[in-house]
Amino acid sequence: MEDSDEIELADLIILGRRRGVGTRVYVVTEVSWGVGVDDVYRAARRAALLAKSGVLAIPAVAGEWVTPDAQQLASGLGVWQFMPSQAIPPTES
Numbered sequence: 001m002e003d004s005d006e007i008e009l010a011d012l013i014i015l016g017r018r019r020g021v022g023t024r025v026y027v028v029t030e031v032s033w034g035v036g037v038d039d040v041y042r043a044a045r046r047a048a049l050l051a052k053s054g055v056l057a058i059p060a061v062a063g064e065w066v067t068p069d070a071q072q073l074a075s076g077l078g079v080w081q082f083m084p085s086q087a088i089p090p091t092e093s
Contacts (some may be wrong), residue, residue, distance in 0.1 A: 003049045024029045025056045027080070035063040035081070037070045044077040063083075 007013075010040035012029040028047040030039040039061050060080035061070070074081050074090060082090040 003052065007046050007050050010043075013050075018056075023056060025058055027058050027060050028048055029060040029082070031062045033064050035061045035066040035070050037067070037073050038072055039063075040070050040073045040077060040079050041078050 004013075007028070010028050014027045014029065016025055016027065017023065026047075028043060030043040030046075032039050040059075043059035043061050047057040050057040050080055058067045058080060059078065060082060061074060061091040062082040064084065064093050066074070066081050066083065071081065071088075073079075074088075076090075080090060
């Protein structure tokens with residue numbers, strides 16, 4: 001599979017700007033009702049592939065809940081976690 005094909009499989013890609021500096025950033029997100037380790041790996045892999053094109057890409061997962069194993073993995077891989085009313089940066093997991 002081509003890198004571009006893999007990136008296109010992401011559930012959600014959001015283009016925004018970093019606060020304070022205005023740098024463009026892509027948030028590559030895998031969305032699932034319950035987030036597991038496979039979702040975290042996919043988000044990290046797809047964000048890394050997009051970053052190879054020279055843009056800033058941040059991996060993220062979103063869901064109603066995240067398994068404990070996925071929480072730990074997300075922290076280690078630099079993946080943000082989004083749950084209802086909560087956003088957890090990788091360094092706080």
